[in-house]
Amino acid sequence: MVGEELVQLLTPEGERVSHPEYESSLSGEEILSFYRDMVIVRRICNEATSLQRQGQLALWAPVQGQEAAQIGAGRALAPSDFTFPSYREHGIAWTRGVPPADMLRVFRATSTGGWDPQKYRHNVPTVVLGNQALHAVGYAMGVQRDGAEEAVMTFFGDGASSQGDVLESFVWAASFNAPVVYILQNNQWAISEPSSLQAKIPLYHRAHGFGFPGIRVDGNDVLAMYEVTRRALESARVGGGPTLIEAYTYRMGAHTTSDDPTRYRIDAEVEMWKHRDPVERTKRLLTREYKVKKAAFETIGEEAEAVALQLRADVLAMDAPDPISMFDYAYAAEHPLIEEGRREMIELGISGGPA
Amino acid sequence: MTSTTMTMARALNEGLRRAMERDKRVLLMGEDIGKLGGVFRITDGLQKDFGEDRVIDAPLAESAIVGTAVGLAVRGYRTVVEIQFDGFVYPAFDQIVSQVAKLHTRTDGVYTMGLVIRLPFQGGIGAIEHHSESPEAYFAHTAGLRVVSCSTPNDAYWMIQQSIEHDDPIIFCEPKSRYWEKGEVDLDNPPRGLFEAEVRRAGTDVTLIAWGSQVKTALRAAEAAETEGVSAEVIDARTLAPFDFGPMVASLEKTGRLVVVQESPKTASLGSEIVAELSERCFYSLRAPGMRVSGYHVPYPPSRIEDAYRPSVDRVLDAIDRVMGFES
Numbered sequence: 001m002v003g004e005e006l007v008q009l010l011t012p013e014g015e016r017v018s019h020p021e022y023e024s025s026l027s028g029e030e031i032l033s034f035y036r037d038m039v040i041v042r043r044i045c046n047e048a049t050s051l052q053r054q055g056q057l058a059l060w061a062p063v064q065g066q067e068a069a070q071i072g073a074g075r076a077l078a079p080s081d082f083t084f085p086s087y088r089e090h091g092i093a094w095t096r097g098v099p100p101a102d103m104l105r106v107f108r109a110t111s112t113g114g115w116d117p118q119k120y121r122h123n124v125p126t127v128v129l130g131n132q133a134l135h136a137v138g139y140a141m142g143v144q145r146d147g148a149e150e151a152v153m154t155f156f157g158d159g160a161s162s163q164g165d166v167l168e169s170f171v172w173a174a175s176f177n178a179p180v181v182y183i184l185q186n187n188q189w190a191i192s193e194p195s196s197l198q199a200k201i202p203l204y205h206r207a208h209g210f211g212f213p214g215i216r217v218d219g220n221d222v223l224a225m226y227e228v229t230r231r232a233l234e235s236a237r238v239g240g241g242p243t244l245i246e247a248y249t250y251r252m253g254a255h256t257t258s259d260d261p262t263r264y265r266i267d268a269e270v271e272m273w274k275h276r277d278p279v280e281r282t283k284r285l286l287t288r289e290y291k292v293k294k295a296a297f298e299t300i301g302e303e304a305e306a307v308a309l310q311l312r313a314d315v316l317a318m319d320a321p322d323p324i325s326m327f328d329y330a331y332a333a334e335h336p337l338i339e340e341g342r343r344e345m346i347e348l349g350i351s352g353g354p355a
Numbered sequence: 356m357t358s359t360t361m362t363m364a365r366a367l368n369e370g371l372r373r374a375m376e377r378d379k380r381v382l383l384m385g386e387d388i389g390k391l392g393g394v395f396r397i398t399d400g401l402q403k404d405f406g407e408d409r410v411i412d413a414p415l416a417e418s419a420i421v422g423t424a425v426g427l428a429v430r431g432y433r434t435v436v437e438i439q440f441d442g443f444v445y446p447a448f449d450q451i452v453s454q455v456a457k458l459h460t461r462t463d464g465v466y467t468m469g470l471v472i473r474l475p476f477q478g479g480i481g482a483i484e485h486h487s488e489s490p491e492a493y494f495a496h497t498a499g500l501r502v503v504s505c506s507t508p509n510d511a512y513w514m515i516q517q518s519i520e521h522d523d524p525i526i527f528c529e530p531k532s533r534y535w536e537k538g539e540v541d542l543d544n545p546p547r548g549l550f551e552a553e554v555r556r557a558g559t560d561v562t563l564i565a566w567g568s569q570v571k572t573a574l575r576a577a578e579a580a581e582t583e584g585v586s587a588e589v590i591d592a593r594t595l596a597p598f599d600f601g602p603m604v605a606s607l608e609k610t611g612r613l614v615v616v617q618e619s620p621k622t623a624s625l626g627s628e629i630v631a632e633l634s635e636r637c638f639y640s641l642r643a644p645g646m647r648v649s650g651y652h653v654p655y656p657p658s659r660i661e662d663a664y665r666p667s668v669d670r671v672l673d674a675i676d677r678v679m680g681f682e683s
Contacts, residue, residue, distance in 0.1 A: 084426075111463075112457070112460060112461045113460075113461040113462050113463060116462075116463070116465055117429075117462055117465055117466070118465050118466075123429065123462075124461050124462055126454075128449065128453045128454075131422065131449070131450060131453060131454055133422075134418065134419050134421075134422025134423050134425070134426065134450065135422060135423075135425050135426035135429060135454070136426060137419075137422075137423050137426060138422065138423030138424060138425055138426020138427040138428075138429070138430070139426035139427065139429050139430045140426070141411075141423060141426070141427060141430075142426065142427045142429075142430025142431065142432050143430065144408075145382075145408055145432070146430070164418060164446075165418055165419070165422060165449075165450070168414075168416040168418055168419035168422070169419065169422070169423075171414050171416060171419070172414060172416070172419050172423060175414055328463070328464070329459050329460045329462075329463055329464040330459070330460055330498055330499055331459070331499070331501075331523050332459055332464065332467045332469075332522035332523050333521065333522055333523055335501075335523075335597055336597045336600075337498075337597055
C-alpha cells in the first residue's frame with residue numbers, strides 16, 4: 001500500500017512522515033477534535049449495528065474503518081460548500097451537522113430521505129450507485145453561473161467507480177471545469193467483489209485520462225485526508241476545476257448488516273487492516289506528540305456513549321409515519337391521482353405498516 | 356389579440372425565448388442545441404442571444420444531461436433538456452425514474468424538480484432506426500413525473516412555457532412529424548391550462564382520443580367518417596400523465612363509443628389506460644367496447660414501411676366501423 005504514489009502524513013504507528021507536497025496544518029487541539037469526531041462516528045455506527053441486530057432497523061451500512069477518510073474530507077468543507085453523498089457517508093453527515101437519529105431514518109424505513117438537505121447543505125443519501133456524481137456536477141455548474149466561491153463534494157466507492165454516471169460526470173466536470181471534489185473511498189470491496197474487478201489500474205489514475213488531477217491518499221490517515229481535500233476544495237472554489245481523491249481505505253465491517261463477508265474475504269486481510277486503524281493511529285499521535293492524557297480520551301469516550309444513548313432513545317421513539325403522508329410530496333402541484341389515492345385511503349380506513 | 360402564423364418548430368423556439376426572457380434561471384441543455392440550433396432547429400438562435408452559459412451544448416451523454424439538470428434544480432435552476440431523439444432517451448431513464456421522479460419526495464418537498472425534458476417523439480419522417488419511437492407510456496407509468504404532448508403550434512408555444520413554469524418535472528413530447536406544419540399562434544393568451552384535454556372536433560356517434568401526431572390522423576378519419584354518416588368527436592388528450600378524463604367522460608356519455616389512436620404498441624399503452632379508466636367511469640353509457648388503434652407489437656419498422664405500422668385513416672375508420680357495429 002505505502003509507496004510514493006500514496007499521500008500519507010501519519011503512519012499506522014502514529015508517527016508523522018513528511019511529504020514533498022503536503023504538510024499538516026493542524027494544531028494538537030484540532031487533531032484532538034478530529035479524533036473526537038472519529039470516535040463518535042464509530043460509536044454511532046456500532047450503536048446502529050446493534051439496533052439493527054435487535055430488530056430496530058431494517059438495515060445498516062457500517063462505516064467502520066473509513067472514519068478518517070470521511071472526517072478528514074468533511075472537516076475540510078466550508079459551511080457554504082455542498083455535498084452529495086452515497087449511503088455510507090455517516091461521517092460526512094456528522095461533519096455537516098446532521099443529527100445522528102436523522103441518519104438512521106432511512107435505515108429504520110420511516111423515511112426515504114432523512115433530513116433537510118438545504119439546512120445542512122448535505123443532500124439526502126443516493127442509493128442508486130453513481131447517480132449523485134452527476135447531481136454534484138450539475139449543482140457545480142449552477143455555482144459557476146451564480147459566480148459563487150463554493151465547492152461541491154461528492155462521494156462514491158470503488159464499486160460505483162464502474163458506473164457510467166460516475167464516468168460521464170468525469171467528462172462533464174472536466175469539460176465545464178466544474179468546482180467538484182470527488183471523494184472515491186476505495187474500501188477494497190463492493191459487497192463481495194474486490195476492487196481489482198473494477199479497475200486494472202489504480203483508480204485515481206482514471207482522472208488523468210479525463211483531464212484533471214487524481215490523487216491517492218492514505219484514507220486511514222486523517223491528517224493527509226484533510227490536507228489533500230482542503231487544497232482540492234480551495235482550488236475548486238477559485239476556478240481550478242475538479243479533483244479526484246482516492247481515499248485508500250478498508251471496510252472493516254460488512255457491506256451492510258445483510259452481508260456475510262466471511263464468505264469472500266480472508267481473516268488475514270482484515271487483521272492487516274486492523275493495524276492500520278484510523279482512530280488508533282491518531283490516538284497514538286495525540287498521546288506521543290501532544291501528551292494528551294488518558295482522562296481526555298475517557299471524556300471523549302463518555303461523550304460518544306452519551307451520543308449513542310441519545311441515538312438509541314431517538315430511534316426507539318421514531319414511529320412509522322402516518323400512511324397518508326406518502327401522498328404529501330409525490331408532486332409539488334395538485335394531481336388527480338394523489339387526490340384519488342388519499343381519498344381512498346381515508347374512505348377505506350387503510351392504516352398501513354406491519355400489523 | 357396578437358396572432359401570427361408559424362410552424363410548430365418556430366412556436367417552440369418562440370416559447371422557449373419568452374420563458375428565458377421572463378426568468379433568468381431558465382437554462383437550455385442538450386446535444387447540438389447551441390450553434391446548430393438543435394437537429395430540428397428548435398433552439399435556433401437562442402445561444403447567440405442568451406449566451407453559452409444559458410444555452411449549453413452538452414457532451415454526448417444523456418444520463419449526464421438529465422443528471423446534471425437534477426443538480427441544477429437543487430441549485431434553483433430550471434433546465435429545459437433536449438433529448439435529440441426519442442430512441443436516445445433510454446440512457447437517461449435511470450436518472451429520470453430514480454432521481455427526477457423521486458427527489459421531491461425524498462427531500463420532503465425541499466427540492467422541486469422543475470425541469471422539462473423535451474422529447475421529439477413518434478414517427479412519420481422517414482428516419483432510420485431509433486428515431487421514431489413512442490416511449491410516453493414508460494414515463495406516464497412513473498409516479499412523480501408528468502407527461503404532456505402538443506399537437507398544434509399554438510399549444511406548442513404555450514405548453515412549453517407552462518411546462519417550464521410548472522414545479523413538477525415534465526416529459527414534453529413533441530410530434531416531430533408536425534414540426535413544420537403551420538398554424539395560428541395567439542401571442543397574448545394561452546388556450547387553456549397545461550393539464551387539460553381539448554375537444555378538437557365535436558361529434559355525437561363516436562369519441563376518438565389521440566395526442567401528438569395522431570390528432571391529425573383522428574381528425575382526417577373523422578372527416579372521412581362524416582361522409583359515411585358517422586359523426587366523430589375528436590379529443591386531443593394534450594396531457595398524458597395525468598390524463599384529463601373530464602372531457603373524455605363527457606364525450607363518451609354522449610357517444611357511447613370509444614376509439615383511441617396511438618403510435619405506440621398496444622400492450623400496457625396509454626390507450627389501454629384510457630380504455631380501462633373510461634370503462635370504469637362510463638360503464639352504463641358504453642354501447643361498444645373501447646378500441647385501440649396502435650402500432651403493431653414489433654420494434655419500429657424500417658421507415659420505408661412505417662406507414663403500414665402507424666395508425667392510418669383507414670385503420671381508424673375500420674375501428675369506427677367496429678364500434679358502430681355493436682348493437683345495444
